[in-house]
Amino acid sequence: MCQSLRDDAGAAAAAATVAIYLMMDTGLMAPVRGWLARTERLLGNRPESPTHAPVAMARTYERFMCGDAESAVRWAERAIELGGRQGVPLAAALSRVAAARLVILDGSVERGLELLDEAAVSVVSGELDPLGAGMVYCELICAMQGLAQYDRAEQWTEVMERWRVGHAYGGINGRCRVHRAEILRLRGSCSAAEEEALKPCRELWPWMRREFGRPLTELGALRRAPLLAAQVEIGIAAADVGTARTATAQLSGIAETFPSRALTAAAALSRGRVALAEGDAEVAVRESTEALTGWSEVGAPYEAAVARLVLADGERLRGRTEQAQVQEQAALATADRIGALLPTRGPVPAQHAPSG
Numbered sequence: 001m002c003q004s005l006r007d008d009a010g011a012a013a014a015a016a017t018v019a020i021y022l023m024m025d026t027g028l029m030a031p032v033r034g035w036l037a038r039t040e041r042l043l044g045n046r047p048e049s050p051t052h053a054p055v056a057m058a059r060t061y062e063r064f065m066c067g068d069a070e071s072a073v074r075w076a077e078r079a080i081e082l083g084g085r086q087g088v089p090l091a092a093a094l095s096r097v098a099a100a101r102l103v104i105l106d107g108s109v110e111r112g113l114e115l116l117d118e119a120a121v122s123v124v125s126g127e128l129d130p131l132g133a134g135m136v137y138c139e140l141i142c143a144m145q146g147l148a149q150y151d152r153a154e155q156w157t158e159v160m161e162r163w164r165v166g167h168a169y170g171g172i173n174g175r176c177r178v179h180r181a182e183i184l185r186l187r188g189s190c191s192a193a194e195e196e197a198l199k200p201c202r203e204l205w206p207w208m209r210r211e212f213g214r215p216l217t218e219l220g221a222l223r224r225a226p227l228l229a230a231q232v233e234i235g236i237a238a239a240d241v242g243t244a245r246t247a248t249a250q251l252s253g254i255a256e257t258f259p260s261r262a263l264t265a266a267a268a269l270s271r272g273r274v275a276l277a278e279g280d281a282e283v284a285v286r287e288s289t290e291a292l293t294g295w296s297e298v299g300a301p302y303e304a305a306v307a308r309l310v311l312a313d314g315e316r317l318r319g320r321t322e323q324a325q326v327q328e329q330a331a332l333a334t335a336d337r338i339g340a341l342l343p344t345r346g347p348v349p350a351q352h353a354p355s356g
Contacts, residue, residue, distance in 0.1 A: 012042035013051045019058045023065075024135060032062055053079060053088035057095045064098055073102050090132040093122035097139040104147060107257050113152070116143055120156070123163075133163065141179045146223070148262035150298055154183045188301035188338035225254050225263060232270040233343070236277045248274050265294025265303070272310045276317065284314035302340050305331040309345060 019035035022028065039055050056079035063072035076099040083092025096119035104112030122128055123136050137160040144153035157179045184193035228251040235244030248270040255267040272287035288311035295304040312327035335342045 008042045008044075009046065009049065009051065012039045015039040015042065016051055016054045016058065020054055023058060023061055029062060029066060032058065036062065048082070048086070050086040050088050053082035053086050053091035056082050057091040057098075060095050060098045064102065069102055069105065072098065076102065089122055089127045090129075090135070093119055093128060093132070093136050094139060096122075097136065097143060101143050101146075104143070104258065109147070109258055109260075113147075113149070116140060124159075134160075137163065138179070145179070145182060147258055148225070148260040148266075150183070150186055150260075150262055150300075153179070157183050186298075186300050188334075188340075190302075190339050225251060225266065228254070229266050229270055232273055236273050241274065241277045244270075244277065245274050261294050262298050262300070265291045265298065265307070268294060269303075269307050269310060272307075272314065276310060276313055279317070281314050281317035285311060285318065288314055301334050301338055305334040305340075305342060308334075309342060313345065 015035050016039045019032050019039060022035065023032045036055065036058055039051070043049075043051065043055070056075050060072050060075040060079050063069075063075055076095045079095035080092050080099065083089060083095065096115060100112045100115035100119060102112075103115060119136065120140055123133050123140075128136060137156065141153050141156050141160065144150075144156060161180060181193045181196040184190075184196055228247045231247040232244045232251070235241065235247065248267070251263075251270050252267040255263040268287045269291035272284050272291060275281075275283035275287060288307050292304055292307040292311060295307055308327040308331035312324040312331070315321075315327065316324040331342060
């Protein structure tokens with residue numbers, strides 16, 4: 001319509017809007033790039049305007065999601081500057097979140113978390129409309145959960161849950177429920193998590209196909225962390241200790257680069273599993289004890305129960321049967337309380353004799 005009226009500026013703004021919502025709702029980069037190209041063609045050499053801010057913000061995420069961190073940083077800086085100067089708070093807020101996540105992925109975790117807290121100010125100050133606020137909430141929580149900063153993620157999820165009533169609509173309702181389901185599962189409320197996770201399957205389907213798989217299931221190394229933990233468990237079950245050892249080393253490196261109690265606990269448990277498979281009882285007990293402490297501090301009862309099973313096997317390998325039974329009983333009691341099944345365990349290997 002705008003183009004038929006020869007309103008290129010209006011058409012550019014409309015094209016930029018389409019690009020942003022395609023990106024947020026589908027994650028399909030080809031159509032996003034197409035709409036951005038149209039926007040930039042319509043803008044041409046026009047003077048700076050409010051439309052330039054969302055274009056820069058969309059370019060930030062397009063580059064970010066395609067792995068071009070260097071370009072994403074430049075676009076984020078431009079989007080934040082344009083959003084402030086042109087009065088487009090959503091562009092500035094989302095770009096601040098992207099900039100924070102880029103800082104985190106570069107290894108500066110504490111600085112990145114500070115920037116995320118700064119980005120959150122735009123939401124709680126009320127300067128964004130409901131749809132924009134929902135987008136920023138979702139990006140904030142995704143960043144926290146991707147970093148395994150579950151305490152922060154839970155706090156922001158509670159804030160988002162209170163905000164959702166009377167404000168969220170469309171796909172935002174479903175996103176809120178996904179985040180809540182993830183936290184409920186972590187805290188051991190398995191039945192409530194399942195119930196909460198099924199609702200967004202209905203709510204998200206008409207709005208965003210990209211999100212549909214998330215209720216039933218960060219970029220780069222952070223996204224690999226849970227897969228590496230699973231690879232360790234599978235490798236040991238398949239008697240492939242070499243693969244498990246390699247995956248453990250990679251997971252430990254991620255936990256060092258992006259420190260959090262959850263990642264540290266996951267890495268410790270993997271080291272305990274490998275030590276147990278190699279017959280090193282002392283290391284198995286030490287590492288699984290660290291994992292148990294970490295998961296307990298996080299407030300993740302299922303993960304803590306699994307750590308107790310590895311600890312029990314380590315104690316049994318050391319010949320301390322009573323201590324092993326105590327840990328097993330505690331793990332089973334936790335599983336019964338939260339309604340979860342614990343993993344099947346294989347036979348405890350023989351302890352290696354100390355060298356020398």
